[in-house]
Amino acid sequence: MNFxxxxxxxxxxxxxxxxxxxxxxxxxxxxxxxxxxxxxxxxYFGVPTSDGATLYSIFSARGGSGLxxxxxxRVGRSFPSLALACPQLHLFEREIAEQCLVRPEGHPWFxxxxxxxxxxxxxxxxxxxxxxxxxxAVMDFYRVEGAEIHEVAVGPVHAGIIEPGHxxxxxxxxxxxxxxxxxxxxxxGIERALIGxxxxxxxxxxxxxxxxxxxxxxQAYCMNMESLAGIFASPRAETIRGIALELERLANHTGDLxxxxxxxxxxxxxxxxxxxxxxxxxxxxxxxxxxxxxxLLRPGGTGFDCGSELADELSGRLQTARxxxxxAVGLLWDSPSVMARLEDIGVVSEADARETGLVGPAAxxxxxxxxxxxxxxxxxxxxxxxxxITASSCDxxxxxxxxxxxxxxxxxxxxxxxxxxPRGSHRNQMKTLGTNRCAVALTEGxxxxxxxxxxxDGTGCFERYKIVDPSFHNWNGLGLAxxxxxISDFPLCNKSFNLSxxxxxx
Amino acid sequence: MMNCIIHITLALVMPxxxxxxxxxxxxxxxxxxxxxxxxxYFDIYRLLRKGTVFSTTTSWVFRAGPIVALSTTAVxxxxxxxxxxxxxxxxxxxxxxxxxxxxxGRFFTMAAALDTGSSFEGMGSARExxxxxxxxxxxxxxxxxxxxxxxSTTLTGMLSNVSGGAWLYAGASLLLLVGGMFIVLLxxxxxxxxDDPNTHLELTMIHEVMVLDHSGPAFALIQYGAxxxxxxxxxxxxxxxxxxxxxNPLADWGVFICSMLLLAIVIGVVESVMARLRLVRVPxxxxxxxxxxxxxxxxxxx
Numbered sequence: 001m002n003f004x005x006x007x008x009x010x011x012x013x014x015x016x017x018x019x020x021x022x023x024x025x026x027x028x029x030x031x032x033x034x035x036x037x038x039x040x041x042x043x044y045f046g047v048p049t050s051d052g053a054t055l056y057s058i059f060s061a062r063g064g065s066g067l068x069x070x071x072x073x074r075v076g077r078s079f080p081s082l083a084l085a086c087p088q089l090h091l092f093e094r095e096i097a098e099q100c101l102v103r104p105e106g107h108p109w110f111x112x113x114x115x116x117x118x119x120x121x122x123x124x125x126x127x128x129x130x131x132x133x134x135x136x137a138v139m140d141f142y143r144v145e146g147a148e149i150h151e152v153a154v155g156p157v158h159a160g161i162i163e164p165g166h167x168x169x170x171x172x173x174x175x176x177x178x179x180x181x182x183x184x185x186x187x188x189g190i191e192r193a194l195i196g197x198x199x200x201x202x203x204x205x206x207x208x209x210x211x212x213x214x215x216x217x218x219q220a221y222c223m224n225m226e227s228l229a230g231i232f233a234s235p236r237a238e239t240i241r242g243i244a245l246e247l248e249r250l251a252n253h254t255g256d257l258x259x260x261x262x263x264x265x266x267x268x269x270x271x272x273x274x275x276x277x278x279x280x281x282x283x284x285x286x287x288x289x290x291x292x293x294x295x296l297l298r299p300g301g302t303g304f305d306c307g308s309e310l311a312d313e314l315s316g317r318l319q320t321a322r323x324x325x326x327x328a329v330g331l332l333w334d335s336p337s338v339m340a341r342l343e344d345i346g347v348v349s350e351a352d353a354r355e356t357g358l359v360g361p362a363a364x365x366x367x368x369x370x371x372x373x374x375x376x377x378x379x380x381x382x383x384x385x386x387x388x389i390t391a392s393s394c395d396x397x398x399x400x401x402x403x404x405x406x407x408x409x410x411x412x413x414x415x416x417x418x419x420x421x422p423r424g425s426h427r428n429q430m431k432t433l434g435t436n437r438c439a440v441a442l443t444e445g446x447x448x449x450x451x452x453x454x455x456x457d458g459t460g461c462f463e464r465y466k467i468v469d470p471s472f473h474n475w476n477g478l479g480l481a482x483x484x485x486x487i488s489d490f491p492l493c494n495k496s497f498n499l500s501x502x503x504x505x506x
Numbered sequence: 507m508m509n510c511i512i513h514i515t516l517a518l519v520m521p522x523x524x525x526x527x528x529x530x531x532x533x534x535x536x537x538x539x540x541x542x543x544x545x546x547y548f549d550i551y552r553l554l555r556k557g558t559v560f561s562t563t564t565s566w567v568f569r570a571g572p573i574v575a576l577s578t579t580a581v582x583x584x585x586x587x588x589x590x591x592x593x594x595x596x597x598x599x600x601x602x603x604x605x606x607x608x609x610x611g612r613f614f615t616m617a618a619a620l621d622t623g624s625s626f627e628g629m630g631s632a633r634e635x636x637x638x639x640x641x642x643x644x645x646x647x648x649x650x651x652x653x654x655x656x657x658s659t660t661l662t663g664m665l666s667n668v669s670g671g672a673w674l675y676a677g678a679s680l681l682l683l684v685g686g687m688f689i690v691l692l693x694x695x696x697x698x699x700x701d702d703p704n705t706h707l708e709l710t711m712i713h714e715v716m717v718l719d720h721s722g723p724a725f726a727l728i729q730y731g732a733x734x735x736x737x738x739x740x741x742x743x744x745x746x747x748x749x750x751x752x753x754n755p756l757a758d759w760g761v762f763i764c765s766m767l768l769l770a771i772v773i774g775v776v777e778s779v780m781a782r783l784r785l786v787r788v789p790x791x792x793x794x795x796x797x798x799x800x801x802x803x804x805x806x807x808x
């Protein structure tokens with residue numbers, strides 16, 4: 001069953017005329033049916049038209065087939081909201097309302113997403129405080145009434161060195177009844193800036209969507225560019241990209257393990273992991289000169305080659321870091337006081353995770369077996385697969401342990417790949433982009449699924465370039481994890497998700 | 507007279523050094539070089555030179571908080587004997603004053619926190635009030651036990667009675683006391699596993715969150731007062747746990763200083779090998795401390 005959608009594989013492009021343009025009824029019914037049948041929304045966005053918007057939705061099939069589906073429909077100034085039936089769509093619908101000025105009728109939680117200006121001229125649905133545009137986090141928050149209830153507001157300025165975001169807790173004593181998260185402080189207008197792209201600066205914009213996911217977003221963009229131009233990256237380039245992606249995952253997972261240890265006040269692991277994270281970043285720097293992998297991925301291949309000397313050096317450094325990391329993280333499992341602190345905290349049930357459409361480690365820690373590297377393989381992962389790991393306890397301990405297990409698999413993967421780098425060129429010449437085409441690329445960044453959709457116009461420029469960062473799917477999971485928890489456990493739950501603010505805010 | 511001067515000098519000068527030793531111990535466990543031993547002194551000096559910001563919603567209570575907290579601790583320092591030397595001030599029932607000087611300081615710290623009207627500081631005060639209520643019985647059971655053992659009602663009399671001999675005939679009771687008092691020592695001084703003095707996460711803090719709004723010299727007073735509290739309670743504790751006396755006054759001062767440094771190292775080790783407790787577990791541990799102390803009282807009364 002494809003519910004009227006066109007099905008295709010990850011990293012391919014097709015003519016825009018191939019996208020089925022359905023009438024409203026069969027489109028929205030098809031979406032509800034597809035989600036009920038286990039398909040999952042990867043992206044759902046609008047392209048503004050003169051009298052409304054064209055809505056595109058991209059779904060991922062249930063594991064095994066590797067299929068993706070796309071469909072579109074034209075709507076006027078409003079469209080029916082499906083958020084009540086399909087909670088995973090709720091944020092997408094708010095985003096469409098904010099960007100395209102079409103109202104999701106019957107949306108249960110109709111609030112701004114990023115407090116951004118719409119992509120087209122016009123007044124947004126929400127009151128502007130002084131005519132200068134919406135101000136992030138200035139809105140009506142969900143409130144619990146009662147004499148014993150108190151409200152705690154945290155941020156956007158935090159005590160630590162982290163990005164800005166506003167958290168509003170409704171508390172009864174130390175217990176959290178509800179957490180509402182307001183973001184948008186980091187909105188830079190990336191999607192608006194990409195209309196009419198690509199230009200030489202586009203790759204740099206992609207690398208800064210979320211600075212800690214440079215390779216993940218860079219790879220998705222490169223895949224789109226290559227499929228639109230009808231070229232392929234060489235096997236050597238794909239291997240280097242895969243190594244860089246796993247190094248990024250290792251650096252961030254290591255940093256998270258250290259940060260979780262630091263939050264429970266367990267110093268040794270916190271200190272060691274802080275240092276070892278630097279070791280992984282330095283390996284990326286050895287590849288391309290940037291600790292965050294900037295400049296490494298380029299459409300057509302990679303910006304830098306990996307010679308045999310460098311490959312040997314990476315292999316050696318990886319071996320050292322692997323032993324160090326195993327020792328540092330092993331301390332966590334051997335300390336009963338640490339495990340007591342992590343277990344049964346911040347539980348998100350598997351059903352909730354499925355309903356809200358969590359992705360990445362946050363979903364796998366809830367027992368959801370989803371990983372783009374296996375479900376929709378791309379690049380090197382078509383040849384060499386990394387086993388997917390899931391956990392079933394759904395708590396902070398599960399998210400912590402999962403990070404370590406994934407790090408182990410990533411180290412084994414890199415170790416294997418650097419020793420068998422394919423020969424050949426590392427960069428193919430780019431060609432001009434096809435006109436009136438649509439390209440979709442999904443990658444598994446270290447936070448989870450990254451989805452880039454490119455729609456080109458008659459001149460081969462982007463009419464719309466839609467980016468979905470994994471954080472966009474997962475922030476609601478953090479809110480759910482806090483229900484009924486102690487407010488003092490919030491920082492720990494937050495660290496165990498470690499979501500991106502700028503990736504969400506775009 | 508000489509002992510009196512040494513006592514006051516030590517009480518004023520040595521406390522931040524304990525924090526430096528704890529920091530260095532933790533750094534050693536984490537594989538780092540760590541900040542210099544004198545770093546806490548530099549920090550206090552740095553804060554003293556800064557300006558202070560007072561929120562317009564606060565009243566005199568907010569300004570009084572740090573001063574009262576420091577001065578009550580300083581007076582308590584005069585009541586407790588350091589090592590084998592008697593305290594400068596001693597009278598019957600001074601142990602009650604000793605206990606409630608801390609309570610007074612804590613009351614003003616909490617009042618100053620509530621004065622800001624911040625929800626964080628309100629939560630911190632609520633936590634502090636809960637945990638200090640639970641820690642207080644332990645201290646009093648300890649005082650009753652010691653008073654019974656020594657037939658004295660002065661701190662000097664009670665503590666100087668604890669010696670190798672006392673450990674021989676009331677060892678079980680003293681062992682229980684040492685256990686209970688160590689828990690109270692960590693809890694009262696906001697150390698791991700109860701509170702993390704280094705955390706920047708306002709939602710998980712207990713003591714640190716109450717002083718979020720203090721800055722500059724006022725914050726320096728708070729830091730200095732906190733280290734002095736550790737010193738004063740630590741002096742009480744080591745007299746229980748390590749009651750060594752040589753008979754030579756100068757050597758006794760040396761023993762006292764070494765014991766205090768040893769205590770700082772032990773605290774540093776505990777902080778390095780343990781994670782923080784969940785806040786809901788803290789009362790359970792404090793009640794356990796009370797039970798330990800209550801049993802020690804039971805043993806000497808029977």
